[in-house]
Amino acid sequence: MSPEQLAAQLRHPNGEDGNKVADNMDVRNRPVILAAYQALAPANGDRILEVGPGSAGHLPRLLAQANNLHYTGLDASRDMVLRARERYLGETRAAFIHGELTQAPLAPASMDRIVAINVVYFWQPLLPALQVLNLLLRPGGTLVLGFRDHNSMASLAVFKHGFSTYHGPELQQALEQAHFTNTPLHTFAEDSVDVLGETMHKQSVILTARKPQEATP
Structure with a gap:
């Protein structure tokens, strides 16, 4: 698989190659x-x-982190949604829906917490996506973004095909523009082999933000 083909699969996994990429990402991420x-x-x-x-x-x-959780997985890949539904058939706490974030079929203020891991690279433009996340959270709700920083990714060929990479502080500023507050940033180092078989010295970032209790005018 070429770097361009792999980039497309990372964005929208589909078919047998998509299943292999998804399995690899479960391990590597x-x-x-x-x-x-x-x-x-x-x-x-x-x-x-x-x-x-x-x-x-x-x-x-x-x-397993708390009791009586209600989980919704929103994915732009129909194949991944179908696979997740099959994987967790009978799990009454989880539902999976197909759709793009900016057109998510979800009610405003319907979520207590939102998490997005290694997908911020694909939110282009960024601000409208962050504004949707703010809309979907209840007042006082928590957003967590997990990703690898710019220096970990920019030199690899696959990430030159449709990825936006970030150091972290610029995402904090964008979150504030989208009316989030209290945006601590935590980083940690990882060493692993990437999907192309190359050793990566990665810096992972966990960015937490909160929607204010009172709506911003």
């Missing part, structure tokens, strides 16, 4: 996924939205 879930810190009964979960390989870890 495990540290940042689990760190983002931990930062989300759900409370009992919370309604959680995950944007771009793919086939949601680590969902059981999230559902």
Whole structure:
């Protein structure tokens, strides 16, 4: 698979290649996924939205963090939605829906917490996507973004095809523009082999934000 083909599969996994990419991402992204879930810190009964979960390989870890959670996975890949539904058939706490974030078939203020891991690269333009996330959160709700920073990604061929990369502080500023507050940023180092077989020295970022209790005028 060429870097351009792999980039397309990372954006919208489909077919047998998409399944292989999704399985690889479940393994290779495990540290940042689990760190983002931990930062989300759900409370009992919370309604959680995950944007771009793919086939949601680590969902059981999230559902084990609190009681009576209500999880919705929104993914732009129809194949991933179908695969996740099959994977978690009978799991009454989880639902998976197909759609783009900016046209999400979800009610305003319907979520207590939202998490999005390694998908911020595809939100172009960025601000409208962040504004939708703000709209979907209840007042006082929490957003967690997990991603690898610009220096970890920019030199790799696959990330030159339709990815926007970030250092972190510019995302904090964009979140403030979208009327989020309290945006702490945590980083940690990872060393792993990427999907092209190259060793990556990565810096992962966990960015947490809150929607104010009172709506911003």
